[in-house]
Amino acid sequence: MRRADRIAGAVLLVSGVAFSGGALKYYTYSGPGGPGSAFLPFWLGVIMAALAGWLLVGALRSPDPGIEWLPRGEGLRRLALVLGVTAAFVALLKVIGMILGTALFLIVLMRVLDRNPWPLTLSVAALTAGLIYLVFTYWLRVPFPVSVFGI
């Protein structure tokens, strides 16, 4: 946690300074009609930099190494898998479409992650894709992306 706090503190400190600097450079701090569009962003950046500085100093001075926050081994594998498959689904959404994509996503995750039996996996995938089609496409008329197969 201490290491994570150091990294977070440094990143937030830089972000705060950049946010304030950007506000002053590109927008107006104050005009004839009162405070301008840079006014609040400038001060928010300053406050963020101060809070991040506090976090950073605390983390640098703390003798306590804190707890591990990222999982290891099997936990990390599962986390990476879920995140990876989800990111791939989102990236390919326009190609595989929402309804077909949903079914494929469920099949991949349910099989790879925990080796759920095929009949269960296929029925959950088909039922969910069907339900989403019914609620979003049919009832709410949401124009989901469609795959090359037309679904």
Place this chain on the structure above:
Amino acid sequence: MDFLGNLAMGFSVALTPFNLLMATVGVIVGILIGALPGIGPPSGVALLLPLTFGMEPTSGIIMLAALYAGTMYGGTITSVLINTPGESASVVTCLDGHQMALQGRAGPALGIAAIGSFIAGTIGVVLLMLVSPALARWSLAFGPPETFALMLLGLTTVTLLTGDDALKGYISMVLGLMLAMVGFDIISGDARYAFGIPEMMDGMDFLPVAIGLFGLGEVLAGAEMAKGNTILQGRYGLRDVMPSATDWMRSRWAIVRGTVLGFAVGLLPGAGPTVASFLSYTVEKKASRHPEEFGKGAIEGVAGPESANNAAATGAMVPMLTLGIPGSATTAIMLGGLMMWGLRPGPMLFEKNPEFIWGLIASQYIANVMLLILSTAFIPLFVRALRVPYTILMPLIIVFCITGAYSLKNNVWDVGQMLVFGVLGYAMKKLGYSPAALVLALVLGPMAERALRQSLIISDAGLGIFFLRPIAAVLTVAALVAVAVPVVRAIVAASRRHRAAA
């Protein structure tokens, strides 16, 4: 009487078949969401919000408010049977509820929670009905300085109360405010921090952010573990969940105290059902003639907090509806929904959209009755739903996160944004930051900025305006106290450490 007429009009709205159906769906989905560990009330409301876009706003809010009430009870089932709270307002129920279950008294624990929730929810709606119009009338006198001071108070108290680490809470809040600055500035027309990306010029939509932080973030945190829950076996038929006469005698005052305390806590900005349930437990332990039984299966320890969290969920609707200031992450998402439906939360809502307000109030009475019926007669069904393994549930929740984020504006950009905030939500949860403070700040940010700039225009850039007008002064001082508390606490702790080291 004026409000009896309004209430009758409200019931005529709430009792239409579609709105009744929405209240039923809301309660059932709410109980399920509350019961399933790893998905709480804010994610539930965020995930169901896209479904309401095709409805009348009244039907939408009826479903979401019923869902919120349902989650408060749903969390109890898991607390009692698995000793894992389904959501944070039921944490304290584990203490005595699970002990009762281990002694073979899971039925009465669930039963008294259902009855307490019903009584507290119903009295809560009566109070909501009496308090809201008066508060709305009073707040009509609010100018920009009062509005800004109130928002500041809401933001600082939420930050103070939602996390263990106040510094990280304030960082989360400021991050939310910074994100709220992205997009067109309404006064100057500058497209701030948009980096020339058209999707960012309209600003950060709160819905993909909320779905990411709460829905996906929570799922990712749960993804690490291959979960298997041990559910205590038992009989949960209607007769088994009815509390005995002794149970009832021991619980009745706990329910009354929990209701009053819960509603009052719910009214405060920042202090929602979770704080109410913890306070109620402390009060019950102090008031009890058998404090030694607490933690070992005292029924008052279930009845009080469970009543308090339902009353607080109703109380939290008051500042959201009358002042436009949500007190928690869940009501912040509801407020965002109100704005999406084109309604302007705040005092004028009572004047301009009476059918919306009174329809909502009437539907809350109906939702409470449904909650009582469903939570006493259908417990076995919900227990069965708990047996659905997390490995099936998790991909399903992710699918709903993706479809929900997409259907906001029908674009993939929002889905990508949801994914980014999902990862951020996971990291925030693991590292002790407060996603609730971030979402609240994101929702309130634009309104707070407008009020601040208007105030400074009125005062010719002097900050004195926040201290010279009586209401603004009280609210500003209260907000500053909320900021000062953790600072003073940190300084005292540091000096104590210093003295101990010397």
